[in-house]
Amino acid sequence: MKAIIPVAGAGTKLRPHTYTQPKALIPLAGKTILSIIVDQLQDAGIKEFIFIIGYLGEKIQDYIQDNYPNLNCHFVTQTDRHGTGHAVELTKNIVGSEQVLIVLGDTIAEYDLKQVLNEPHSMLGVKKVDDPRNFGVAEIDEDGFITRVVEKPAIPKSNMALVGIYKIVESNFLYACLEKILTNPESNNDLNLTDALECMIQQGAKFKYFKVSNWFDCGKKETLLESNAILLKKFGGNVNESNPFQNTIIIPPVSIGEGCVIKNSVIGPNVAIGEHTSINHGIIKDSIIGAYSNLFEIVLNNSLIGNDAEVKGVSRNLNIGDNTAIDLGGSRS
Numbered sequence: 368m369k370a371i372i373p374v375a376g377a378g379t380k381l382r383p384h385t386y387t388q389p390k391a392l393i394p395l396a397g398k399t400i401l402s403i404i405v406d407q408l409q410d411a412g413i414k415e416f417i418f419i420i421g422y423l424g425e426k427i428q429d430y431i432q433d434n435y436p437n438l439n440c441h442f443v444t445q446t447d448r449h450g451t452g453h454a455v456e457l458t459k460n461i462v463g464s465e466q467v468l469i470v471l472g473d474t475i476a477e478y479d480l481k482q483v484l485n486e487p488h489s490m491l492g493v494k495k496v497d498d499p500r501n502f503g504v505a506e507i508d509e510d511g512f513i514t515r516v517v518e519k520p521a522i523p524k525s526n527m528a529l530v531g532i533y534k535i536v537e538s539n540f541l542y543a544c545l546e547k548i549l550t551n552p553e554s555n556n557d558l559n560l561t562d563a564l565e566c567m568i569q570q571g572a573k574f575k576y577f578k579v580s581n582w583f584d585c586g587k588k589e590t591l592l593e594s595n596a597i598l599l600k601k602f603g604g605n606v607n608e609s610n611p612f613q614n615t616i617i618i619p620p621v622s623i624g625e626g627c628v629i630k631n632s633v634i635g636p637n638v639a640i641g642e643h644t645s646i647n648h649g650i651i652k653d654s655i656i657g658a659y660s661n662l663f664e665i666v667l668n669n670s671l672i673g674n675d676a677e678v679k680g681v682s683r684n685l686n687i688g689d690n691t692a693i694d695l696g697g698s699r700s
Contacts, residue, residue: 368484369465370413372404373454374472375421375445388673389423391472392430393591394655396598397605397622397639400585401427403475403598405435411480413468416440417461419454452558456545467538469560471531473586475594476579483534488575491516491564492532494582502528503561505576513574518561529561530582540567588671595655596620596637624658641674 374391391401398406405416420427420442428442441461445454455469468484476492483490491513493505499520506515506525516529535541544566548558568574583597584590604620617623618635624642632649634640641658651667657674665678672678 368413369415369417369462369467370408371417371419371455371458371462371467371469372401372472373419373445373451373469374401374427375419375424375448375454376472383673387423389427390585392426393585394639394641394657395475395585395591396595396602397624398602399430400473400475401430402434404470404472405431405438407475407480408468408470409438411484413484414439417443417458419443419445419457421445421448450557451560452545452563453549455560455563456542456549456558459542459545462538462542464539467535467541469533469535474531475583475585475598476530476532477581478532478577478579483532483577486534486575486577487536488573489536489567490534490575490577492530492579493527493576494530494579495526496528497526499523499526499528503559505529507576511575513568513576515568516561516565518559527576530579532579533560533564537567537572540570540572544570589669592637592653592655592669592671595639596653599637599639618652 374389376390392399395403408416416438418427418431418440421444424442424444431438431440443457443461445457451471478492491505496502500523501519503516503518504520504523504525505513505527507527508514541563544563545558548562548566564574583594585594599620599622605622606617607623607625612629613631615629615632615634618633620637621635622639623629624640624644626643627640628645630647632646632651634646634651637653638651638656640656641660643658644656644660644662646662648664649662649667654667654670654672656662656672657676659674660672660676660678663679665680
């Protein structure tokens with residue numbers, strides 16, 4: 368069993384952060400999105416990984432090699448992004464005829480991965496959603512087999528959304544369908560993996576579904592911060608108690624990276640801070656702060672701050688009446 372992790376996307380919904388950092392390396396609960404995925408797959412016994420890189424791909428490669436030096440891995444470059452199906456098709460020569468587990472590089476979910484790997488059938492992860500029109504959707508029969516998958520249907524016949532986790536037993540069948548669609552002159556430039564899965568189903572491939580208990584959305588700032596809070600509670604946070612932060616109150620759950628200097632501040636709850644960041648006179652909650660940043664006299668709530676950032680000033684939520692003069696700048700002698 369090989370794991371395929373597509374991480375070539377530009378992550379446009381998380382800009383400006385993804386101008387300089389791949390979405391998969393955005394910090395989350397003291398880790399990164401990618402490290403949570405890799406650790407989960409390693410814990411289930413998967414030993415060989417294929418990373419499909421593209422935008423800022425050298426940062427993905429450096430991160431994996433630095434943090435997982437013994438990982439058996441391959442890097443495949445998707446020069447032109449034409450969808451997840453096109454990305455997966457690039458791995459054909461590495462996979463051969465082996466089974467594969469495809470996990471999209473922004474998909475963090477909780478499920479019994481070992482049970483999924485032990486099932487004899489191909490399997491697709493699903494989660495019930497309120498509005499399935501923005502997802503790939505699986506239609507399921509009474510025996511638990513998937514009869515059809517549709518990408519972003521205008522009129523959904525199911526509310527079971529595909530979460531981005533695909534176990535494929537017949538990989539030769541998958542690659543044949545991908546090639547068939549890619550060489551079809553009527554196909555557009557983008558190939559969704561869902562289209563290839565539907566091709567397999569219509570030609571007789573058997574897929575069963577499995578439900579994920581939690582599905583953490585890391586695609587935009589608001590949902591990323593929500594996921595950060597949930598995962599901090601799950602992981603328990605990480606604060607080096609041997610580092611006495613001067614005149615500072617920590618309200619769990621909080622994760623603080625190595626080498627941070629924090630003074631005269633209130634941190635938490637639901638805050639993740641990258642390594643070697645300095646904070647002085649700050650009040651921060653429900654936020655993610657990158658590494659090597661410098662924050663001074665700042666009040667932050669529901670905020671996402673990147674690496675190597677410098678923020679000075681004071682944030683206020685005001686309700687001011689008539690005939691009032693306020694100076695928030697605070698001139699200093």
